[in-house]
Structure formats: C-alpha cells, structure tokens
Amino acid sequence: MSRLNRTDRPYDIVLFGATGFVGTLTAEYLAAHAPAGLRWAIAGRDTGKLERLRERLPGGARAGVERADVSDPDSLRALAGQARVVATTVGPYVRHGEELVAACADTGTDYLDITGEPEFVDLMYVRHDARARETGARLVHACGFDSVPHDLGAYFTVRQLPEGVPLTVDGFVSADAAFSGGTFASALGQFARPRELRAAARDRLRHEPRLLGRRVSAPTGAPRYAPEVGAWALPLPTVDPQIVRRSARALDRYGPDFRYRHYAAVRRLPVAVGGAAAVAGLVAAAQLPPVRRRLSERVKPGDGPGPERRARSWFSVRFVGEGGGRRVFTEVAGGDPGYDETAKMFAEAALCLALDELPPTAGQVTTAVAMGDALIERLRTAGIRFRVAATR
Numbered sequence: 001m002s003r004l005n006r007t008d009r010p011y012d013i014v015l016f017g018a019t020g021f022v023g024t025l026t027a028e029y030l031a032a033h034a035p036a037g038l039r040w041a042i043a044g045r046d047t048g049k050l051e052r053l054r055e056r057l058p059g060g061a062r063a064g065v066e067r068a069d070v071s072d073p074d075s076l077r078a079l080a081g082q083a084r085v086v087a088t089t090v091g092p093y094v095r096h097g098e099e100l101v102a103a104c105a106d107t108g109t110d111y112l113d114i115t116g117e118p119e120f121v122d123l124m125y126v127r128h129d130a131r132a133r134e135t136g137a138r139l140v141h142a143c144g145f146d147s148v149p150h151d152l153g154a155y156f157t158v159r160q161l162p163e164g165v166p167l168t169v170d171g172f173v174s175a176d177a178a179f180s181g182g183t184f185a186s187a188l189g190q191f192a193r194p195r196e197l198r199a200a201a202r203d204r205l206r207h208e209p210r211l212l213g214r215r216v217s218a219p220t221g222a223p224r225y226a227p228e229v230g231a232w233a234l235p236l237p238t239v240d241p242q243i244v245r246r247s248a249r250a251l252d253r254y255g256p257d258f259r260y261r262h263y264a265a266v267r268r269l270p271v272a273v274g275g276a277a278a279v280a281g282l283v284a285a286a287q288l289p290p291v292r293r294r295l296s297e298r299v300k301p302g303d304g305p306g307p308e309r310r311a312r313s314w315f316s317v318r319f320v321g322e323g324g325g326r327r328v329f330t331e332v333a334g335g336d337p338g339y340d341e342t343a344k345m346f347a348e349a350a351l352c353l354a355l356d357e358l359p360p361t362a363g364q365v366t367t368a369v370a371m372g373d374a375l376i377e378r379l380r381t382a383g384i385r386f387r388v389a390a391t392r
Helices: 021-033 047-056 073-081 098-107 118-135 148-159 181-191 194-207 240-250 269-286 289-298 307-312 340-355 372-381
Strands: 011-016 040-044 064-067 083-088 110-113 138-140 167-176 215-217 224-226 231-235 257-266 314-323 326-334 385-391
Touching: 011 021, 011 340, 021 040, 021 340, 040 047, 047 064, 073 083, 073 098, 083 098, 083 340, 098 110, 098 118, 098 138, 110 340, 118 138, 118 194, 118 240, 138 340, 148 167, 148 240, 148 257, 148 314, 148 326, 148 340, 148 372, 148 385, 167 231, 167 240, 215 240, 240 257, 340 372, 372 385
Parallel strands: 011 040, 011 083, 040 064, 083 110, 110 138, 167 257, 215 257
Antiparallel strands: 167 314, 224 231, 231 257, 314 326, 326 385
C-alpha cells in the first residue's frame, strides 16, 4: 500500500489517549502549533471527557473526536483506518499497546508511541515488523524523552565526525524533573518482568537480519568518574542505548564499527551512590507482588507534576564522540523532560511523519532512521537545543 493511497483518509493525525496526563499536554501542543490545514482528532474511550478536553483547547473546535478502546480491537482497527498517523499515549504498552500496533501495521498507518518498555518494542518487532513493511506503515516507538534526545543526539554527534571510520559515542544524561504515574507504572511493570524482558530480547535477535560488513554495539559501561563531563557516570538501564544501536545498524553513516554507551551523569558521589541504591531497591520491590501493588496504588497513572514544578524542570544530554582523529562534544537540552518536552517531541514527530518529505522507510524504525534531520530541525525551531559544544 503506497502512502499516497492514504491521503483520502479523514485525518492526518489521531491522538489516542488524549485525556491522560501526557495526552492532554500533547493535545494542547497540537492545538497551539499545528498548521491551520491539519486534519486531526483526539481519541479515547470516554467521549464525554474528549468533548470537554476539546472545549478547553485553543482552536480546539478544529479537532475531531473519535471513540476507541484498547479492549475493543475492532474500534482500534476503525481508528487506524481513518488516519495517516496514529500517536498513542496509552500505556503500560506491554499490557495495552499491541492491538493498536497490529491495526496500524495491517492498515498501512504510521504509528507512534512514547514507550520506554524494551520488552514491548522487541515483541512488536517480532510480531508486526514484517506486516508493516508489506503495507508501508512506519512503526516508531519511544518518541518522547525515551528516546528522542538520545537517538537524535547520537545521530547529530555522528554527523559531526568523519565518515567511513570507526566511531564511538558516549551519552551522559542530567535532569531535574518529577515523573507521572504512567511513567512509574511502566517502569514498575518492566522491573517486575525480568524473564519476559530477556525472552523478548532473545527472540528479537533470532529474527533480526545479520549485519554484514559492519559492527554495531551498545555495551553496558562500568560506573566511573568521567572527566570529559566532570561527573560520575552510572550506566542507565533504559531502552535508549538499544534504540541508538538500531539506528546505527540501519544507517551506514555510523561507520564500519560503532559503539554507544549510555550513562546518568551525577556531580556528587554520595548522590550517585544513593541513586543507584534507590533504583536497586525499586527493582527488588517490584519482584514482590504485595509491595508492587502498594507502590502502584500510591502513584497512579494519570497523576503528574503541576505546571510550577514542570516550569522548574530541565534536562541535558551531553555526548562525547570520537573517530578518525577527531573528538566532538555536543549537547541536546531543554525544559521539563518527562512531560512538557515529551509532549513537544511526540507532537512534532507526528507532524513530521504526516507533513514532511522523509526518506522512504517502513516497518519498525527509529526516529533517527524515519525522520532524522527533519525532526531535529522541527525540535530546534520548537526550542530544544542541539549544539556542538566543542571539537578537538
């Protein structure tokens, strides 16, 4: 199915899960920044909530309202059939996401989400990548803070280095922000499923084509003091290095031998030790169903930080890239990472897929592979900084 055959669909973009915390922020961003001719809709299971949300949106009368429910596959297929791009915030995705991925893959509809769940991404590759390639659908996961700054930041850094030589990039993440109930629920769910996580990763490896003539890796680095950024570097157990690795596998520009490592950058050693202990404690607690239930009840999906807290929040991802005798320092930075900036990244990615001239891709692809320079330019225009800090 050619993408040109989808221009007669009633919507360019449908935002599913629009009444949730990040969904509402994304709807507000689209209402404020989408071009006048964009045909878009908000969707979810409660039309009353959707109508009330539309009334609050700036220029919201332009948005359609569509009902769909993750427990009703027929409604998801109908939703996918009406749109060129479906963007969903409905998680945890490993529990609620697959039926919509399947519907988009079958109908040739581009799909985006903001998942940070590696198990879900791997399962969707095994089960739906081949069908999406047949229909021309682009399945783009992790289009929020997981993993846009890291994936596009590594891509941006590689673009500053020589071509055709071995390259290494290290990413160092710093942030001051709160998190929402949905993010907490997704993280807790992944920590509770270590066997399923490993099984999905192994199954993906069996299905992925071998990379011939090139080598790409994303090893877990050891904790260390990193003088290049003046901070303690702690390996981050997130989906981000996996996404960067997949971009590098798909794009020859990353060179014949590419390595990426991903860290949290912490200035003070006691804070680094405390943070590592806190994550280890949460992982351990997630293995105990009664404790996991109590934690889930304390921070519920739909909850999130208020405007004042988000206004004080920020993130910075610094990259150190080396290759061909050249060393480059770059940075991707912005405001509140989990919510305001995630909504911005997510909305701009949807607009990029719907409106921009992009490389011909299909199947499960990353933001760097599907959108690359076009999305970087959109995010720069929207206020997220991509800069070269220094070169040597």
